[in-house]
Amino acid sequence: MVTEDVHRAIATAEALVGAAPGERLFAKASNNSNSRYTALRAWVNGEYGQRLGLEPIPDGPINPRALRRTLAMAIAQRPHGLMAVKLHLKHASVATAEGYAARPGGHQAVFAAEVAAEEEAEHLRLTVAAYEDYQRGILPSGQGARDLIGAFKAVDQVLERHDAGPVTVIDDRRVERVLKAKAKTLHLGVGNYCWFSDPGKALCLKIAGTPDAAEPLMGMCDSARCPQATHHPQHRQIWADHADNTQAVFLGNPRLSKPERARAQAAFDRATRIVADIDAAGHPDEEPRS
16 A cells, blocks of 8 residues: 555556556666665775775675664764764664664763763762761751751761771771762762652652652752751752842843733742851851751
């Protein structure tokens, strides 16, 4: 079965070349892929191809599937190449494009493993930095601050319990080993840390209606209300800039409608409250607000 457009196009082609219905239109001899590629290889490797400086095509069997994979691997080497392979070869899934672009365990898998390892190392570094801030009295703020401080107190107890005497040194490696499990729960937001240890507590999953998801939806994060989110000194400037921009662009606009002004005022109040909480949590004598 063919569409009416295809039937009309074939009829037009038959009329142009003077072919009878059912007769071959564009080739009288064998037109399979093997014969075409063989002819191409003979031309490239022959006098004319060498005169043009074309690289000779090696001998051996050749078929469209081999060329399709070669093209996929060439495209995949370019920036955003994997998505380009998916679109060019009309794959339904990126996983199929990955199969064409690299064999299992190939360079794509190695690259993904390297990215995962770097991400894990960075999360551990940030967790250790937050713990060291806690030791200096610079506490986290936010709804998840109390749980994080409790986790850090538990780390203190573990380190003290394993202290065999004055000769024992609590070095960085030992602290990292104790904090490694906590670091695995860390997800980075634009202006907060998410310690995703319990999907049932994640506000983003409740809003999205996916309470059993394996990872948080950071694009839907409302760190001011989520019980697993914390704010730290490095997030202060982000929220301060957000408050300033909201004040200048929205609240400073006399033409802003009442509903839009109310939403902007709520965003401004939230940002200034987070900044104040971060400042207050930097003092050892003050408990973080929840």
